[in-house]
Amino acid sequence: MSQPITALVIMGVAGCGKSSVSQALCQLNGATPIEGDAFHPAANIEKMSAGIPLTDEDRAGWLDSLCQELRRAVAKGQRPVLTCSALKLRYRERLRSAVDGLGFVFLELTPEVAADRVAHRPGHFMPKTLIDSQFATLESPADEPLVLTLNAAQMDIDQLAHAARDWWCEQSVLVTS
Template identity: 45%
Template sequence: MANTKIFVLMGVSGCGKSAVATQLAQKLNAAFLDGDFLHPRANIEKMASGQPLNDDDRAPWLGSLNDAAFAMQRANPVSLIVCSALKKSYRDRLRVGNPNLAFLFLQGDYEVIEQRLIARQGHFQKSGMLKSQFAALEVPGADETDVITIDIDQPLDAVIEQAHQAILAQE
């Protein structure tokens, strides 16, 4: 397992986590998991009713993601997990027992992400959601040495290539 690696693609909604992870998984022949699929039913129902999740709601979900990361590294040389991981405490929870885990932080400023959401959806009405994502984001500091920051203010292909090179450099 020493040469296996799990990369969590993190960042606010709309930063391109799923698009980047999908392409990276193909390039690297890597396992890929969208972390949203592991939310318990209660969380899905709460979000569907328009209520935001709190840290207590996220605790079992982060536990499931931690377990999934552990299992994935046992079966795959490279695994990718999409998870916003906005708070340091969330990232710390994912790290527990997973020493081969690192983060790819898809970082972009509010205006860049807002414009992408507008372009992607044709119109953008959920500005409150984006604002709350940025309000919750705890930007990884220098103490989080397992976080690789990727600037998303460039074409998607360039973001994917930068992420690809970052992964190759970790192997």
């Protein structure tokens, strides 16, 4: 019997709605939001703001910080919902190593929709010019365990949050049954 999902990562490329879905999901089920962008060091934000894609090395310390924050939240008895692009399998595996029972909600959409959303998103450091690099880096999590894939272009934020909540609850029921 596997373990119930103790924490979630809302993942996907820039513009997929990670932060909005996380906020809505946390309001639905009393979970604790962790905004992954808030953990980027200034050098990463400067690089992305200048239209330069992050490397694996750039992301390493950021991922370590996210792992620490996930462990801290779970140790406090919280049900954290982390927003993180988690574009590569190795990034997701690193996050999985932080806490047992980590689930992922993959907000999938096309490069065209992502570019349009990012172009119309005020006040964010991620420019539209980095969308292609995000899709080039993305390794789909579709066949990995504890992953729910949702079409972020065909559902609104409320629908996405409800689908994520229902799946999270369903996974917990399946494990305890």
